Amino acid sequence: MEQFDVASTLQFARYVPGGSPLHRLHPGAKALLLLFGLAALIIVHGTAGLVLALALILVVTLAAGVPLAVPLSSLARALPWLLVIVVVQILTVPSARWGADYGGWWIFTLRGGQLYTAVTSLLRFADLILFLGLGSAVTRVDELAYAGEALTSPFARFGLPSRELSLIITIALYFTPLFSEEAARIRKSQAARGADFSTKGLGLLRRVRAYLPLFVPLLVLALHHAENLARAMEARCYTVKMGRTRLHTYPVRSLDVVAGGMAAAIVALAILHPAHGWDQTVQALFGPRG
Amino acid sequence: MNARKIAVAGVLSAVAIFLGAPPLHPGFIPWFAGASLTIMAAPVIIGAVLEGPVVGTIIGFLFGVSSLVEAAMAPAGPTDAWFTNPLISVLPRLFIGLFAWLIYRALEKRNLPTALVLAGLGGSLTNTVLVLGMLGLYGYLHWGLIVTIAAVNGAPEAVANAVLTLAVVAAWKRVAYGRKKGAQLE
Numbered sequence: 001m002e003q004f005d006v007a008s009t010l011q012f013a014r015y016v017p018g019g020s021p022l023h024r025l026h027p028g029a030k031a032l033l034l035l036f037g038l039a040a041l042i043i044v045h046g047t048a049g050l051v052l053a054l055a056l057i058l059v060v061t062l063a064a065g066v067p068l069a070v071p072l073s074s075l076a077r078a079l080p081w082l083l084v085i086v087v088v089q090i091l092t093v094p095s096a097r098w099g100a101d102y103g104g105w106w107i108f109t110l111r112g113g114q115l116y117t118a119v120t121s122l123l124r125f126a127d128l129i130l131f132l133g134l135g136s137a138v139t140r141v142d143e144l145a146y147a148g149e150a151l152t153s154p155f156a157r158f159g160l161p162s163r164e165l166s167l168i169i170t171i172a173l174y175f176t177p178l179f180s181e182e183a184a185r186i187r188k189s190q191a192a193r194g195a196d197f198s199t200k201g202l203g204l205l206r207r208v209r210a211y212l213p214l215f216v217p218l219l220v221l222a223l224h225h226a227e228n229l230a231r232a233m234e235a236r237c238y239t240v241k242m243g244r245t246r247l248h249t250y251p252v253r254s255l256d257v258v259a260g261g262m263a264a265a266i267v268a269l270a271i272l273h274p275a276h277g278w279d280q281t282v283q284a285l286f287g288p289r290g
Numbered sequence: 291m292n293a294r295k296i297a298v299a300g301v302l303s304a305v306a307i308f309l310g311a312p313p314l315h316p317g318f319i320p321w322f323a324g325a326s327l328t329i330m331a332a333p334v335i336i337g338a339v340l341e342g343p344v345v346g347t348i349i350g351f352l353f354g355v356s357s358l359v360e361a362a363m364a365p366a367g368p369t370d371a372w373f374t375n376p377l378i379s380v381l382p383r384l385f386i387g388l389f390a391w392l393i394y395r396a397l398e399k400r401n402l403p404t405a406l407v408l409a410g411l412g413g414s415l416t417n418t419v420l421v422l423g424m425l426g427l428y429g430y431l432h433w434g435l436i437v438t439i440a441a442v443n444g445a446p447e448a449v450a451n452a453v454l455t456l457a458v459v460a461a462w463k464r465v466a467y468g469r470k471k472g473a474q475l476e
Contacts, residue, residue: 014363038376074363081368088368089430117429128374132362161344164291164299171300172307172352179308183316208327208450211319212457215329219336219458222305226297233293 014070016137022064026256027143028150029263034135035151036263040270041127046279047116049270050123057130064138071133075126082125089121090114112287145169146250163244175225179218186217291344299345302333303352309333310357312364319450327447330357331386332454335413338387339394339406339459346387354380372430382420389416390455403467406459410452418444 017023025033044050061071090110139147149166156162187197195213202210291299309317309330318326330353338346358380361373373379390413397405422436422444431439460467 042375042377074365078362078365078371081365082371084368085371085430121430125371125374129362129371132359132374136359136363161291161348164296165348167296168300168303168348169352171297172303175301175304176307176311179305180311183308204446204449205453207319207321208453211329212454215332215454216457216461219302219305219333219454220461222301222333223298223340223458223462226294226301229297229301230292230294233297238293 014133014136015140016066016070018065018138020064020138021255022060023138025259026150026250026252027139027147028250028252029256029259030135030139030143031147031151032260032263033266034131034139036267037131037135038128040266041124041131043267043270044124044273045120046273047120047123047282048278049273050120050127053127054123054130057127057134061130061134061137064134066134066137070137071130074133075129078125078129082122086118086121090118112285116283116286141173142170142248143250145173146246146248150250171229175222179222182221183214183218186214186221190214190217295341295345298337298341299348302337302345303349306330306333306349306353307356310353310360312360312366315366321443321446327443327450329447329450329454331383331414331417331447332410332451332458334383334386335390335410335451335455336458338391338413339409339455340462343388343391346391347384348387350383350386351380354383357383372425372428375428378421378424378428382417382424385420386413386416389413402463402465403456403460406456407452410455411448413455414448414451415444418447 022030041050041053044053058068061068145166148169149162152160152162152165190213191197197210197214306317309315310328315326317330318328321327334346334350334353337349354376357373358376361370361379365371390409393412394405394409397408418440422431422440425431426433426436456467459465
């Protein structure tokens with residue numbers, strides 16, 4: 001009967017409660033750190049920066065009181081897949097073909113440059129996974145919704161729907177587990193009406209049509225929910241004009257401004273990238289360039 | 291943005307998040323050789339078609355962010371590692387709604403079912419082309435392999451999204467199409 005029960009536990013953002021300074025930061029500051037941290041991790045291209053980032057993330061995770069097991073378990077789950085794509089990348093992508101030659105076979109070659117790219121890619125993915133794990137461990141769901149509004153509110157005067165964004169995120173997070181139950185219910189009732197969801201040996205159009213009895217009712221139901229929600233909001237005179245108040249306010253403290261400044265500094269550091277010397281030393285280990 | 295746009299954006303984003311959610315990934319229709327056709331672009335396209343490009347972009351943004359978080363927290367395959375990079379998981383998805391809406395607006399007066407199918411195809415192909423394009427620019431995949439994936443996986447995926455868009459929007463708007471002209475609903 002498992003095929004009828006779409007899992008009701010949709011936990012993908014794992015919050016670890018705590019009282020550390022990181023936990024108590026303003027949601028906007030957390031979002032800035034998250035965004036700029038991600039940007040920095042994407043921009044940095046040398047092993048020095050990536051190793052430094054790794055150390056920094058682990059230190060901050062410990063300082064926030066988040067047990068290292070939490071982000072490291074996500075990394076452990078991803079590790080087999082990381083190795084697969086890194087192997088695919090180093091064996092087939094031509095741009096990394098520099099450095100010491102370790103031979104080749106058919107369309108595959110193995111050179112030092114490819115190994116260097118493999119190491120850098122692995123480090124970058126590990127950094128991204130650990131960083132996102134840390135971010136979701138210290139951010140509550142309601143802070144998440146407010147963070148979107150906090151970050152985009154300066155741009156609201158240019159037409160960006162900033163206040164609406166936090167409401168949309170809240171609505172989305174509210175309805176997601178509901179659709180999990182609805183989908184299970186729809187699957188069972190369609191099966192009772194004789195729908196067959198197996199797709200073995202079927203062509204494209206027939207496969208898609210096999211799933212229509214599940215997805216069309218689900219999406220139409222979603223639109224009905226939206227219609228009812230919109231009517232309820234209008235009946236309560238909901239308006240998006242300025243002057244709305246919040247139940248939970250998030251005052252900005254000096255620590256939050258400092259955190260925002262640090263976020264900008266991290267990106268600047270990633271762009272300016274002072275550790276060129278060390279990168280060149282590491283690259284030289286993999287053989288001559290050019 | 292009025293209440294209706296907010297509600298549709300929130301609810302369809304919930305559907306997009308649910309379709310991609312671990313562990314069961316309901317939005318993955320099994321294809322062959324272990325690959326799947328993903329229909330998470332359909333709520334984005336439907337939102338754009340029904341309520342406009344801003345709603346479509348918001349749904350696309352939330353879809354992208356949810357795939358970013360899911361890839362980092364609960365990876366289900368080797369390709370999930372790429373989606374921890376927001377330039378690959380979030381940025382391309384912002385444009386699905388825009389292109390789907392543009393196509394729909396250009397054609398809706400002439401023939402609604404055709405407009406829906408082409409909007410579905412266009413939105414899904416936007417997703418495929420932009421995501422694979424970013425993967426190629428990053429050097430994660432050989433360009434030849436990318437073209438193969440786009441043809442073998444992207445094209446059927448576009449058809450799947452197009453069929454779903456047509457079925458849902460036509461059902462919602464009570465528009466008859468095809469030989470059987472829909473069910474007798476009145």
